[in-house]
Amino acid sequence: xxxxxxxxxxxxxxxxxxxxRIPEISPKYWNICAKGNPLHRDFLKAIxxxxxxxxxxxxxxxxxxxxHIFKNATRSSGTIFGVSSAAAQHPSDTSQPTxxxxxxxxxTDTGRQSMAALGANMRELYVDALRFLPNTLHSDNKxxxxxxxxxxxxxxxxxxQHVLGGLYPEIPVGSPKLRVHVRPSDRDxxxxxxxxxxxxxxxxxxxxxxxxxxxxEFQQLHQDMLKIPGLSAYLDADHKSGQAQAAISxxxxxxxxxxxxxxxxxxxxxxxxxxxSHMASVENLHSAWQSSAVARMQIGQLVYELAGNIVDAVQxxxxxxxxxxxxxxxxxGHDTTLAPLLAVFGHDADKxxxxxxxxxxxxxYASSMRIELLNxxxxxxxxxxxxxxxxxxxxxxxxxxxxxxxxxxxxxxxxSLYQWTSRRQGSGPTEQVNPRATxxxxxxxxxxxxxxxxxxxxxxxxxxxxxxxxxxxxxGFFKQIARFAATEKETRVECLAS
Numbered sequence: 001x002x003x004x005x006x007x008x009x010x011x012x013x014x015x016x017x018x019x020x021r022i023p024e025i026s027p028k029y030w031n032i033c034a035k036g037n038p039l040h041r042d043f044l045k046a047i048x049x050x051x052x053x054x055x056x057x058x059x060x061x062x063x064x065x066x067x068h069i070f071k072n073a074t075r076s077s078g079t080i081f082g083v084s085s086a087a088a089q090h091p092s093d094t095s096q097p098t099x100x101x102x103x104x105x106x107x108t109d110t111g112r113q114s115m116a117a118l119g120a121n122m123r124e125l126y127v128d129a130l131r132f133l134p135n136t137l138h139s140d141n142k143x144x145x146x147x148x149x150x151x152x153x154x155x156x157x158x159x160x161q162h163v164l165g166g167l168y169p170e171i172p173v174g175s176p177k178l179r180v181h182v183r184p185s186d187r188d189x190x191x192x193x194x195x196x197x198x199x200x201x202x203x204x205x206x207x208x209x210x211x212x213x214x215x216x217e218f219q220q221l222h223q224d225m226l227k228i229p230g231l232s233a234y235l236d237a238d239h240k241s242g243q244a245q246a247a248i249s250x251x252x253x254x255x256x257x258x259x260x261x262x263x264x265x266x267x268x269x270x271x272x273x274x275x276x277s278h279m280a281s282v283e284n285l286h287s288a289w290q291s292s293a294v295a296r297m298q299i300g301q302l303v304y305e306l307a308g309n310i311v312d313a314v315q316x317x318x319x320x321x322x323x324x325x326x327x328x329x330x331x332x333g334h335d336t337t338l339a340p341l342l343a344v345f346g347h348d349a350d351k352x353x354x355x356x357x358x359x360x361x362x363x364x365y366a367s368s369m370r371i372e373l374l375n376x377x378x379x380x381x382x383x384x385x386x387x388x389x390x391x392x393x394x395x396x397x398x399x400x401x402x403x404x405x406x407x408x409x410x411x412x413x414x415x416s417l418y419q420w421t422s423r424r425q426g427s428g429p430t431e432q433v434n435p436r437a438t439x440x441x442x443x444x445x446x447x448x449x450x451x452x453x454x455x456x457x458x459x460x461x462x463x464x465x466x467x468x469x470x471x472x473x474x475x476g477f478f479k480q481i482a483r484f485a486a487t488e489k490e491t492r493v494e495c496l497a498s
Contacts, residue, residue, distance in 0.1 A: 001374045001375070001376050001442070001464075001467070001471070002374065002375045002376065003126075003130060003132045003372060003373070003374060004313050004314070004317050004373040004374060004375050004441070005309065005310070005313035005317075005325070005326075005327060005328075005329075005372075005373040006126065006132070006327065006328050006329070006370055006371065006372050006373070007306055007309055007328075007329040007331065007370070007371045008122065008163075008328065008329065008330045008331065008368060008369070008370050009331040009333060009337060009338065009341065009368065009369045009370075009371075010115075010118060010159070010163065010330075010331070010332060010333065010338075010366065010367065010368040010369070011333060011334055011335050011337065011338055011363055011364070011365060011366060011367045011368070012107060012111065012115070012153070012155045012156045012158075012159040012332065012333070012334060012365065012366070013107055013108070013110070013111025013112060013113075013114040013115040013155075013159050013162070013365055013366045014107070014108050014110045014111035014114055014256065014259055014260070014365040014366070015105055015106055015107050015108060015111055015155050015256065015365070016030045016032075016102045016103070016104050016105060016106050016108060016256055017104055017105070017252050017253045017256055018104055018105045018252060019104050019105075020088065020104060021234070021249060021252075021253055022230065022231065022234045022250070022253050023088040023089060023090040023093065024090050024092075024229075024230035024231075024233050024234065025090075025229075025230035025231065025253070025254070025257075025264065025265055025268075026093075026253050026254075026257060027093050027095035027262070028088070028089040028093055028095055029095035029096060029097050029098070029101050030095075030101065030102045030104075030108075030256075030260075031095065031098050031100040031101050031102070032100065032102060032108045032109055032110070032260050033100055033101065033102035033106060033108055033109060034099065034100035034109060035109045035112070036102075036106070036107060036108065036109050036111075036112055036158075037099060037100065037101075037102075039112075039158070040065065040106070040107075040154070040158065043154070043157070043158060043161070044066055044154075047069060049066050049069075065102070065103030065106055066103075066154055067103065067104075067105050067106075067153060067154060067155075068152050068153060068154065069150075069152050069153070069154055069157055069182060070152060070182075070185075105153075105155060106154075106155060107154075107155040107158050107159060108256075108260065110259065110260060111155070111159070111365060111366070112158070112159075112162050113162075114365065114366040115159045115160075115161075115162035115163050115166070115366060116162040116163070116165050116166040117166060117366075118163055118166060118366055118368055119162065119163040119164060119165060119166020119167040119168075120166035120167070120169075121166070122163070122166070122167050123166060123167045123168070123169075126328070127167075132327065133145060133167075133327060133328060136168065136170065136171070136172065137168050137171055137172075137175065137178075138172070138175070144324045144325075144326065144327065145326060145327050145328065146178065146326055146327075146328055146329075146330065147181070147326035147328070147329040147330070148160060148164075148178060148179065148180045148181060148329075148330050148332075149180070149181045149182070149183075149190070149329070149330070149331045149332065150180060150181075150182055150331075150332040150333075151182070151188055151190050151191065151332065151333055151334065152182060152185050152188065153334070156332040156333060156334065157180070157182070157332065159332050159366075160180065160330060160332035163330060163332070164178070164330075187488075189299070189301035189302040189305060190302060190331060190333040190334070190337050191299075191333060191334050191336040191337050192297070192298040192299065192336055192340065193495075195495075196297050196491070196494075196495035197495060197496070198297065198494055198495050198496065198497050199294060199297035199298060199494075199495060202287070202291060202293065202294050202297075203284075203287045203288075203294055203298075206286070206287035206290055206291060206294065207283055207284060207286070207287050210282050210283070210286045210287070210290075211282065211283060214279070214282050217279065217282075218247075218279060218282075221246075221247065221275055221276070221279055222235065222246065224267070224272070225246070225250065225272075227267060228265050228266070228267040228268060229265045229266075230265050231250065231265070231268075234250070235250075245283060247276045247279035247280040247282075247283055248276075248280035248283055248284060248362075250276055251273065251276040251277060251280050251362070254268050254272075254273060254276070255273050255276070255277075258270065258273055259365070274361070277361040277362040278359070278360065278361055278362075280362050281339075281356070281360045281361055281362055282356075282360075285339045285340075285343070285356065285360065285362070286355070286356040286360070288339065288340045288343035288344075289343045289346065289347070289354055289355065289356035289357075289360075290353075290354050290355065290356070291354070292347060292354075292404065292405065292483050292484060293404075293494065295340050295343045295344055295347070295484055296404065296483070296484045296485075296486050296491070296494065297486075297491060297494055297495060298336075298340040299337070299340035299341055299344065299484070300484050300485060300486030300490070300491055301486060301487070301488055301491055302337070302341075303341075303344055303410070303481050303484045303485045303486070304410055304411075304412060304485040304486055304487060306371060306481075307410040307412055307413065307478070307481060307485050308410075308412050309329060310371075310373055310443065310474070310477070311412065311413055311414065311417060312325050313325055313373050314373070314417060314438065314441055314474070315416075315417070317375065335362060335363045335367075338363040338367055338369055338447075339362070339363055341369060342363075342369075342447065343356070344480075344481060344484045345445055345447075345452050345454055345480065345481075346452070346454075346455070347455065347480070347483075347484075348455035349405075349455070349456070349483070350455070364448075367447070367448055368446075368447075368448060369445065369446065369447050369448075370445070370446040371443065371444075371445050372443065372444045372445075372446070373441065373442075373443055373474075374441065374442040374443070374444060374471065375440055375441055375442070376440060376442060376464070377440050379464065379465055379466050380465045380466075381439045381440075381465065382439070382460060382461045382462070382463070382464075382465055382473065383461075383465075384460050384461040385461050386459045386461040386462045386473075386475065386476065386479070387459055387461075388408050388459075388479055389408075389461070389475075391408075394406055399411040400487075400490070404482075404483045404484075404486075405483050407482035407483055408475075408478065408479050408482055409475065409478035409479065409482050410478060410481060410482055410485035411485070411487070412485070412487075413478060417437070417438060418437045418438065419437065438473075438474045438475060439473065439474075441473075441474040442463075442464055442467075442471045442472060442473055442474060442477075443471075443472045443473075443474060443476075443477035444470060444471050444472070445472075445477075451470040452470070453469050453470055454469070454472055454476070454477065454480045455480065456472070456476050456477075456479040456480035457469045457470075457471075457472035457473070457476040457477070457480065459476065461473070461476075462475065462476030462479065463476060
């Protein structure tokens with residue numbers, strides 16, 4: 001198998017909670033950014049942000065902190081994290097602001113280390129072991145090697161910086177700067193847009209049903225948390241069926257405290273945090289597994305873009321003359337980037353119900369997903385046709401008119417990808433459509449270094465003859481994502497649907 005192209009999507013590294021909550025157990029001042037704060041200040045200066053603002057808590061001087069790259073560029077992440085207690089400091093909390101104080105939602109020193117480690121792992125794999133990427137970045141190969149994207153959040157941008165630092169720790173002095181792509185907040189497809197009313201409506205309906213279906217487990221978790229000193233003051237005395245959001249709001253505080261070895265009340269440990277992670281997924285993530293429409297509205301435009309990357313890479317690889325396309329795309333995002341993508345790659349169209357895996361957990365900090373395009377001209381091709389190739393074609397000649405659930409490939413996969421040139425004696429070349437013309441290309445998807453088994457690729461004609469279902473044929477991969485890939489216009493129509 002020869003690597004042709006890779007897209008790496010990752011969640012940012014470990015951070016502080018997004019706001020100050022549960023002051024009975026959590027510090028007001030998180031002093032775990034000693035190494036990162038000077039880097040953050042340099043970063044703000046580099047992007048032209050004013051660093052004469054208040055400190056990490058929003059009221060005191062000290063560490064300058066900005067959560068967004070652009071001034072006035074914010075985006076709603078919903079209201080899942082609960083109410084902030086910004087001014088509260090519990091009498092038992094002895095923390096004070098220092099030069100190491102983080103802002104809320106800031107990438108911590110531990111988070112920076114995790115992202116550098118991810119970059120180093122990518123170097124070990126794609127530079128040292130597979131010789132896919134060049135050993136160093138020079139001015140003449142940067143545009144051919146990397147495509148870099150981040151969201152508007154500084155923790156995502158700085159995570160990307162550290163991934164690059166691990167991947168290429170010795171960029172020559174004086175090298176041209178790398179271009180990092182950042183889209184306006186209202187056009188960013190790296191996470192869901194909570195302004196999409198239909199997405200919110202359908203998600204809330206399914207989430208409420210999931211909470212009710214898991215009522216006994218939520219009740220037990222709630223009762224166990226009420227026994228923990230400090231949490232009982234934060235939680236309602238009674239679990240409110242169908243309205244639970246306690247799991248994610250508590251997890252957002254206690255998980256960072258646990259990761260950073262902060263003192264926690266007895267009863268808050270790895271086992272409880274694992275339960276919180278699972279129940280937070282029930283509260284918020286299961287809906288994307290249950291409804292392809294919800295998943296499509298959440299992340300469909302990114303799926304469409306990733307499909308386009310694959311198409312461009314195949315066309316570049318087959319070009320008779322030298323053409324350039326980035327070998328590696330790095331997308332620095334969030335838990336809400338990876339979670340719906342897991343639903344896209346796990347969706348089984350043949351199942352009557354589309355429930356999430358019973359062990360589904362919230363994507364950990366620094367989680368990563370890799371989509372590898374591979375080429376193999378040596379191994380035998382699958383000898384049978386996938387089932388969907390034998391289905392009657394939709395009568396519409398316009399791919400965008402085909403209902404999402406009937407599509408066999410995204411609409412940005414052109415017919416030219418399946419054209420081949422044949423020559424008959426005594427006549428010129430003719431273009432013909434060959435549905436097997438892409439059979440030398442395969443796709444493999446990894447999540448946290450574990451190869452995913454895409455349901456569409458279980459079909460005997462949809463995976464590599466030697467490497468099995470984890471290595472999809474290109475068409476098997478397209479079939480898996482076809483019902484989720486959506487243009488901006490298609491997403492807008494679905495979001496406004498009554």
